[in-house]
Amino acid sequence: AQKITQTQPGMFVQEKEAVTLDCTYDTSDQSYGLFWYKQPSSGEMIFLIYQGSYDEQNATEGRYSLNFQKARKSANLVISASQLGDSAMYFCAMREVYTGNQFYFGTGTSLTVIP
Amino acid sequence: DAGVTQSPTHLIKTRGQHVTLRCSPISGHKSVSWYQQVLGQGPQFIFQYYEKEERGRGNFPDRFSARQFPNYSSELNVNALLLGDSALYLCASSLENTGELFFGEGSRLTVL
Numbered sequence: 379a380q381k382i383t384q385t386q387p388g389m390f391v392q393e394k395e396a397v398t399l400d401c402t403y404d405t406s407d408q409s410y411g412l413f414w415y416k417q418p419s420s421g422e423m424i425f426l427i428y429q430g431s432y433d434e435q436n437a438t439e440g441r442y443s444l445n446f447q448k449a450r451k452s453a454n455l456v457i458s459a460s461q462l463g464d465s466a467m468y469f470c471a472m473r474e475v476y477t478g479n480q481f482y483f484g485t486g487t488s489l490t491v492i493p
Numbered sequence: 494d495a496g497v498t499q500s501p502t503h504l505i506k507t508r509g510q511h512v513t514l515r516c517s518p519i520s521g522h523k524s525v526s527w528y529q530q531v532l533g534q535g536p537q538f539i540f541q542y543y544e545k546e547e548r549g550r551g552n553f554p555d556r557f558s559a560r561q562f563p564n565y566s567s568e569l570n571v572n573a574l575l576l577g578d579s580a581l582y583l584c585a586s587s588l589e590n591t592g593e594l595f596f597g598e599g600s601r602l603t604v605l
């Protein structure tokens with residue numbers, strides 16, 4: 379089974395609007411971390427936001443927020459007030475704290491911001 | 494401060510050759526991980542090193558090997574290259590064994 383599932387291959391959003399990128403995960407561990415990374419065409423993976431499995435409040439970082447629904451095993455990324463520079467690939471990732479050191483990544487969502 | 498640096502940025506090899514990719518972590522970071530990203534996919538874990546010891550290995554054949562040096566830089570070696578090894582190879586460093594990953598811009602390998 380896939381550890382991370384991103385069901386939206388591509389998304390479009392109007393500049394200044396908000397957009398939600400979906401991510402569901404699969405783990406039997408109680409302790410894990412969820413991450414979102416942005417990958418522009420240059421290739422570098424840029425860290426955006428982190429949510430720990432025991433965090434009770436949703437994480438926020440500037441225009442990024444993570445809608446964490448533990449029971450549904452979802453960790454959607456919300457980008458508010460989209461900017462043209464937000465156009466990129468977005469990857470959801472998970473690390474299981476006690477069962478390994480690797481990050482599991484989804485297949486990504488390509489976001490295009492329309493002026 | 495310098496981020497994670499990787500070299501070379503682009504390279505072309507032919508089947509059967511070997512390749513060495515290099516990575517310098519962020520100063521102070523003791524953990525280095527390697528990921529392979531095939532076009533259209535998310536990164537796949539290859540190796541993780543912490544304090545010069547291998548701490549994790551992904552599902553890759555023995556043609557893939559890596560090491561970490563006393564200055565915490567790392568090399569990824571791939572022998573007997575196959576066409577399917579064509580990918581972006583990403584190096585990431587972290588402060589701790591299980592910390593947040595900081596990625597370099599990658600080495601884009603093309604195997605002909």
